[in-house]
Amino acid sequence: FDEAHHVENVATTFFGTTFTRYQVLDLTADVERSALNDLSGKRRDEVAAAARSLAGMLEQLVLFFPPEPGRFPLEGLPQQRAGLDSVRDGMLAAFARLVEAMEGLDSREEPWGQYVLRAEDLGERLRAVTAERFTDLLPEDIRAVHWYERRDKNLVLSATPIDVAEDLRSTLFASVRHTVFTSATLSAGGDFSYFLQRLGLPPDTHTLTFSSPFDYANRTLLYLPEEHFPEPQAPGYTQSLHDRIRELIKLSRGRALVLFTSVQAMEMAHAALRDQLPYSLLLQGTGPRRELLARFAEEKESVLFAVASFWEGVDIPGEALSLVIIDKLPFEVPSDPVIMARINRVRAAGGNPFFDFQVPRAILALRQGVGRLMRCSNDRGVMAVLDARLFSKGYGRRFLRSLPSSPLCRDLAVVRQFFREDDTDEHP
Incomplete structure (x- = not known):
């Protein structure tokens, strides 16, 4: 891995889950456009209506979150948790109705098959990023932090792993015999312990520092x-x-x-x-x-x-x-x-x-x-x-x-x- 100081951030993104307003709007716009161009009669109206219904539920979800820009933990809204669950369930139902409206179309030429996959994937993402936190877990047993971000007109909901070391061990490191990490910024004052700890590497991992070629x-x-x-x-x-x-x-x-x-x-x-x-x-x-x-x-x-x-x-x-x-x-x-x-x-x-x-x-x-x-x-x-x-x-x-x-x-x-x-x- 070159530029290996990015490994933790890349792994954090890979093992995390993100759901955004723009992802849903892109899907509903694509579905409506294809419905108008490719379908006719009652089927066209049903598919377009399901897409518009999903877009409408999305705006209810967006309005649920305070408009202040920034990143905030979902658990910072405990008094509104029941309301979030209700809006989330409405969104999941709207995704299901859209998939049902497109039933049978996915066997035709694309893009309908892709639309079904995108709708199902976004529904699963929404379910994951708004999952209930288990309040009886000890802090060291909680695996992910659930948070939201308001950015311009977008809403981002994410579930981010707190520690990627276990995921890296079970996926990357378990499948290779040797791994080489290189970067100009892996050590802090010649000490690699921070990098090793964040990636779950053993303290006796072989490390080597080369002098800079610059004078x-x-x-x-x-x-x-x-x-x-x-x-x-x-x-x-x-x-x-x-x-x-x-x-x-x-x-x-x-x-x-x-x-x-x-x-x-x-x-x-x-x-x-x-x-x-x-x-x-x-x-x-x-x-x-x-x-x-x-x-x-x-x-x-x-x-x-x-x-x-x-x-x-x-x-x-x-x-x-x-x-x-x-x-x-x-x-x-x-x-x-x-x-x-x-x-x-x-x-x-x-x-x-x-x-x-x-x-x-x-x-x-x-x-x-x-x-x-x-x-x-x-x-x-x-x-x-x-x-x-x-x-x-x-x-x-x-x-x-x-x-x-x-x-x-x-x-x-x-x-x-x-x-x-x-x-x-x-x-x-």
Whole structure:
């Protein structure tokens, strides 16, 4: 497995179940269109009516959930559980009526057979994601977390495995003699224990670390803010963050990728700095990912503000990228239903959720972020992590030990001199 740091997330998706509003709307639209085009008379009317009935029941299901955007546990709606079960049962009956209305059509040419399969599959998905929780189970015996997400006009219902280790053992590892996992970010400070635990691999699993082929010691600089720089929760942090981002981008003359841990932080920084910098400031979400990356690579002295998926998979070798800025340590939101369930699982097993789960995950994410800078041996630049907790908190040392072996500085004058040397190398 290459890029094996994704194995747990891929397995989580594979072994989980998801039901969405758009899946149902796609099905009902396809059925109605085919009914109008392929059927006639009473059969056409019955099939179209069954599809419309299902779409109507779907909207009742959507209205049942609060409209606030975000991801929330289903068990957070205990007072409405009976209502959810009633709406769910109505949806399941509507799926059954649609399948019955299409009875006999599935033996004809496609697409009717596929429509029946899709309707049956969606019914099973709905049943799975809204299954009753067994309240008498101990926390360590609960296998999945059931949650919902409101996103624009969509509703997503999911049942996500809390721990994929057992599923991987019984499916993948039981069927192969040897498995090789490779990635630049499997260990946290040389320690593979987090990766091994999450995948259910034994502690004596053979591990091997290779040195980086890049000359971090001579071609990069790691900048961290000075001692008085405010921590993320302190008053004045946002203004200090924006000021420092502006100063760093001016020193690098653009050519910067600025990575944020939230969309709100990204948008606030972009709004604050777009009129203060003489460079093209690109913003994730204003265009397709591929187009934004192409513009960033082609436009001299441009800056890209981004979150989430841009923390990895961005490959911009050469002078177009000379500075990577990260706003703060990428801890995940602990209120996310899946993260919350996994935190509770670690705690129930006697572990320390913060140090055994949250810190290792943040370390691996940070390593992915700073890894955007050096993409070939000739690259040169600065990595800046603007989070004072790297020095003020004891766990900060674990993050620092996991970062590349770059010279560390906390003085902008050193960064200024680094980029001056860069200019000298380009124009001797």
